Amino acid sequence: xxxxxxxxxxxxxxxxxxxxxxxxxxxxxxxxDLIRDAPTDPTLALRMMAALARRNRRVKRDIVHxxxxxxxxxxxxxxxxxxxxxxxxxxxxxxAPRHVVxxxxxxxxxxxxxxxxxxxxxxGKALRFTNSAERDEMIARRLEIELGEGxxxxxxxxxxxxxxxxxxxxxxxDIAATGPVAERSLGRSKVERQQAAxxxxxxxxxxxxxxxxxxxxxxxxxxLPQELEKLGFRLAAxxxxxxxxxxxxxxxxxxxxxxxxxxxxxxxxKANGEVGRLQE
Numbered sequence: 001x002x003x004x005x006x007x008x009x010x011x012x013x014x015x016x017x018x019x020x021x022x023x024x025x026x027x028x029x030x031x032x033d034l035i036r037d038a039p040t041d042p043t044l045a046l047r048m049m050a051a052l053a054r055r056n057r058r059v060k061r062d063i064v065h066x067x068x069x070x071x072x073x074x075x076x077x078x079x080x081x082x083x084x085x086x087x088x089x090x091x092x093x094x095x096a097p098r099h100v101v102x103x104x105x106x107x108x109x110x111x112x113x114x115x116x117x118x119x120x121x122x123x124g125k126a127l128r129f130t131n132s133a134e135r136d137e138m139i140a141r142r143l144e145i146e147l148g149e150g151x152x153x154x155x156x157x158x159x160x161x162x163x164x165x166x167x168x169x170x171x172x173x174d175i176a177a178t179g180p181v182a183e184r185s186l187g188r189s190k191v192e193r194q195q196a197a198x199x200x201x202x203x204x205x206x207x208x209x210x211x212x213x214x215x216x217x218x219x220x221x222x223x224l225p226q227e228l229e230k231l232g233f234r235l236a237a238x239x240x241x242x243x244x245x246x247x248x249x250x251x252x253x254x255x256x257x258x259x260x261x262x263x264x265x266x267x268x269x270k271a272n273g274e275v276g277r278l279q280e
Contacts (some may be wrong), residue, residue, distance in 0.1 A: 001144050001152065002069040002204045003136040005090070007118055007129055010050045014043030017101045017113055019254075031100040031112070033076060034083065038097040045099040049117035052097070057120045059126045063118055064090075069111035069205055078147050079112065086140055090129060092116055101253040106231070108212065113206070138163040141176045151175075153182035153212055153271070182271055192259060201255040209233070210250070211268040235261065242280055 020028050023069050032042050040047040050062035068074075068082055079100075087094065092137035093169075101113045138160045144151055154160065157179050179277075196203055209231045217223040225235055232253050237246035238260070250261040262280045269278075 001071060001140045001149055002067070002087070002208070003140045003143075004067045004202060004204065005086075005129055005132040005136050006065045006067075007127075008063060008065055010062045011116075012045045013063075013065065017042040017103075025105055026104045027104040029102040029104070029110075030248075031079075031102050034079065034098070034100040036098040037095070038099045042099065042101060045097075046115060049097055049099070049115060051142040052117040052121055053119040053126075055124060059118050061118045063115050064092075064127060064129060066114040067111060067202060067205070068114065069208070070143075070147075071152075072110050072147075074112075074147070081146065082143055083114065085142060089135060089139055090127060091258055092127060093120055094120075096120065108209075134159055134163065138201050141179065142169070142172055145172050145175050151179035153180040155182050157181050163204045182183075194256055196255075201252065201257045205258065206252055206255075207264070207268050207271075209252075210264055211272060213268065214265060217219045247280060 012217050019025060030042070035045075036050060046063060053059050053062045062123050066086060068079075074082070083098070086092070096116050097184055098117050099115045103113065104110045114129070134156055137154060137156050141151060141154070141160050142164065143149070157177065160216050161173045161177040164176055194236045195201075210233070213227040213233065214223065216227040228235065228250070234251050236249045236251055236255055236258075238249040248261040249258050250264055251258045262278055
């Protein structure tokens with residue numbers, strides 16, 4: 001399971017949440033069974049939340065946007081449990097407005113976009129999300145254990161175990177401590193990180209889709225372009241040239257993030273325990 005918490009301006013998020021079609025979501029489901037004190041329309045809900053947040057002029061972000069990407073389908077009860085744990089961890093009031101959208105992209109389990117206003121209506125105080133990366137991972141490992149999903153390889157196994165113990169969850173901590181340790185993968189450049197931030201892209205989800213395309217191709221590079229297209233990517237010739245041939249660029253048709261196909265494949269293959277490097 002992947003959980004990513006991002007305080008942000010609303011921007012064009014409403015349009016993204018409702019988007020379907022080629023290279024995007026096959027199906028968008030407004031989860032009105034989980035929406036709380038907010039309009040069902042994503043854009044209206046985000047504007048309402050932004051209006052609440054902007055009452056506090058010191059707050060620079062409108063909403064907190066939380067992505068939940070499970071490895072297996074979540075029942076309504078499982079998803080409600082995920083919301084409960086996230087809200088408890090970050091101190092989000094049980095009656096705070098909440099909007100939930102489910103995205104389905106094909107064979108993968110559906111993922112979810114959950115939004116809350118950055119300001120608590122009653123107190124006017126901003127929510128705080130310090131150290132959210134490691135807290136998100138702790139929440140993800142906790143939910144994987146509780147929901148029987150299987151532990152995801154992680155670079156923070158020891159830290160997550162420590163955090164669970166700090167919260168009095170010793171039994172869960174003992175299980176988390178046995179989780180697989182991920183290899184430190186090839187890093188991304190500053191330019192790539194800036195591009196992803198500008199386009200509001202999720203590196204973890206992009207890598208998961210790329211790895212799934214590689215698996216579906218069976219490691220056959222002749223089949224890979226077709227599998228990439230099925231999962232919302234396309235290939236293009238880059239500006240750099242080796243031996244008179246342009247390098248291959250991988251483009252995500254949803255976010256328009258562009259990167260090196262060879263380098264990205266080597267990174268996700270290595271993180272998945274595969275040996276050997278592909279050459280350009």
